[in-house]
Amino acid sequence: MKVYELKNVSYRYPTGEWALKDINMEIKRGETVAIVGPNGAGKTTLLKLMDALLMPTEGEIIFEGRPVTEETMTDHEFRQKVGFLFQSPDVMLFSATVLEDVAFGPVHLWGKEEGLKRAREELRKLSIEDLASRHPYSLSGGEKKKASIACVTSMEPEVLLLDEPTRDLDLKNRNFVLEMIRGWKAEKKTVVVVTHDLRLIRLADRVYVVNGRVLFEGTPRELFSRPELIERANLDVPEIVRLFHMLGLEEIPLSVEEAAEILKRWKKEP
Numbered sequence: 388m389k390v391y392e393l394k395n396v397s398y399r400y401p402t403g404e405w406a407l408k409d410i411n412m413e414i415k416r417g418e419t420v421a422i423v424g425p426n427g428a429g430k431t432t433l434l435k436l437m438d439a440l441l442m443p444t445e446g447e448i449i450f451e452g453r454p455v456t457e458e459t460m461t462d463h464e465f466r467q468k469v470g471f472l473f474q475s476p477d478v479m480l481f482s483a484t485v486l487e488d489v490a491f492g493p494v495h496l497w498g499k500e501e502g503l504k505r506a507r508e509e510l511r512k513l514s515i516e517d518l519a520s521r522h523p524y525s526l527s528g529g530e531k532k533k534a535s536i537a538c539v540t541s542m543e544p545e546v547l548l549l550d551e552p553t554r555d556l557d558l559k560n561r562n563f564v565l566e567m568i569r570g571w572k573a574e575k576k577t578v579v580v581v582t583h584d585l586r587l588i589r590l591a592d593r594v595y596v597v598n599g600r601v602l603f604e605g606t607p608r609e610l611f612s613r614p615e616l617i618e619r620a621n622l623d624v625p626e627i628v629r630l631f632h633m634l635g636l637e638e639i640p641l642s643v644e645e646a647a648e649i650l651k652r653w654k655k656e657p
């Protein structure tokens with residue numbers, strides 16, 4: 388089943404400049420899709436359109452068979468189903484305590500008592516219950532990211548829209564986010580992630596390269612098989628991928644483990 392269908396979607400900034408032109412895209416239920424491209428390519432704008440925070444200048448966005456309209460922005464059912472993780476946690480953390488921020492959405496949906504209960508449970512799931520009484524501005528970057536994730540997941544969304552979720556995080560906190568996404572994949576949640584993180588791209592079922600328009604749609608392996616496209620997307624070509632191209636090997640690995648297996652087979656070939 389299609390969760391999203393974008394038909395010839397275009398968006399023009401108030402300045403008159405086109406951010407996106409003629410975007411056609413499908414997101415199926417339960418899949419993880421990565422959107423990659425250079426800075427200024429319109430990727431964040433695309434996520435905001437999918438979250439009904441912006442309306443297309445042209446074209447149509449369909450969510451679960453129904454058109455996304457201005458009324459969708461305040462529709463409770465849509466807001467519960469779709470969670471948006473902003474690139475900057477500061478956009479999502481505005482209350483006196485982390486608990487209040489995490490409970491903000493649930494309280495509006497389920498009332499104060501149930502909302503606070505769900506918020507506390509989400510903090511516990513993410514092992515950050517000790518942050519509940521802290522002021523958001525006193526948190527470290529990694530703590531803010533975890534708190535902002537809790538703000539989204541406390542709503543129990545079926546669809547997660549993530550804008551550069553590992554940006555500016557250290558290795559430990561990048562790994563935390565990666566494990567969260569692996570968990571959502573295992574739960575068959577629908578995940579759409581804008582990213583420059585190669586490890587996140589490897590987790591995706593499909594990848595779109597966007598720069599104002601859709602330049603490519605395919606699997607991560609298909610993307611890594613085309614170094615020129617990786618560079619157009621402003622991504623570093625993985626060293627393993629570069630090595631395999633230099634060796635003239637057509638089978639492109641997505642991990643060190645895969646690379647080792649391919650090289651072992653290649654070495655045994657006459």
